Amino acid sequence: MINFRLIRHLWLFLAVAEDQNFSRAAKRLGMSQPPLTEQIQALEQSLRVQLFTRSRRGAQLTAAGSAILPAVRKFAEQLERLELAVHEAVAGHAGVLTIGAITSAMIDVLPPLIERFKQDHPLITVSIREIDSADAVPALEAGDIDVALARLEGNLGRHLQSIPLAEERLAVALPNDHPLAAHEAIGLSALADETLVMASRDVSPVYFDYLVGLCKASGFAPRIVHQVRSVATQVAFVSCGQGVALVPASMGKLAPNNVLVRPLDPEVKVVTTAIAWHAGHNNPLVEAVIDLARQRSAIA
Template identity: 55%
Template structure:
């Protein structure tokens, strides 16, 4: 890994961001508490080093060039990450609060995560929590690298490498159908009756354990699923069904978020799936992780 850091470039990008947002060198200089000539000079140096023209200057003012507009989102993201780093450093240095990084699939963010956060904030009012929406497949690498402290995802069983998992909730498997579908009139739907239906599935790339489970369930009932779409989340499955793009095997609880043109019917077969599981890295000690795990164990 290259450990050299071009701090001059970092400063110049910060100056670029100010000019880009103000669209005026004078206002940007005032915002940065510096005079305009050195700001103008630093932007010229940045343009020369990047071999790009970042601004178009005219009597009407300063506008981003196409190249400047192209790099602006990445510079804004970088600036946001630096500000977040500064916040974490200040809080850790003060010793008055902890920082917890949580990743979660969308369904867990709706149901499982909020009660935990309420409890933690009551017990630890200075705790800072960062939440990031992730796919299940992202959890393991992020926990290994330390980017995340906790992950609420659809994982089951031993995943190795010191990553611990704890199932939090199970749900009965159901099928989401367009409201005018012939099977929608039934109170329960047999899995075998879906053999000729086009299915919307959560992508194997994003949640391999969940995808393989549903595929094996279909095969165990005598058919190979006809997958029309692989989508990012279970909520996306519901949305696709609402757009007439097939039917979807989903946890029964998804009826809470189904729109009026989608019905969710339980299967006749009692098939349980892990709706949410907690994952954490046992090789990385974090006191708030221990607190969260203990709280969730009591709530099971």
């Protein structure tokens, strides 16, 4: 039997944990503070643990509260997906396809893919979630998303498959007052003495190892000072004077005024977006979007 009281209490717990303040959480939830406090206390009593420490500064999670927070967040996301599916079913829609995508894919690759998919499947609701490339594999394995558009290459595991969709010329992001900024294109060997901001190996081991291999083939071992989770963060670190970065050339459109993006010479191309899915789930909607992706792939 579904314990709706527990579900509500967990929802309230999540609101307080996010706001770190009972008053702010109550206001956001459209309720007064005393009932919120009482229901959190009831949750603590039922779980037999203290979830928050209260002070004038607000509400801080205890060790027990921090331990259950990730599971409660995931539960809340699943409830939202269930609620969406129910609403769509009532409205006569035939299903929901959940796509996780990195920011760059949402700008270039995803919009035309969704447009064509909706033409062929007008009764399907497409739900988009922003993810990092590092989130793609665990989200697919957990069933949190149906399809991922991310920077992925190589072996993703026994059950996951992928197709490269887009590739770009590799470029160097550097401060606009850097001596190399005067060049229209930059040779990779010119970065031998530079400090590099790289996309983390945890995000994409194949991509990271490929870039390191390129540097070594050009006669130097890269001096990697920072490893970050996204290309946008690489550019942000360059903007803050933390080094230079190897990024897709299209980042020149999004770079701040104090950062320039110069292409590598000779030209080097890298996969910037791949579409990945769980081959064992046998979802006709996934198969349909994969077929469209194959047709629209910019890589022969």
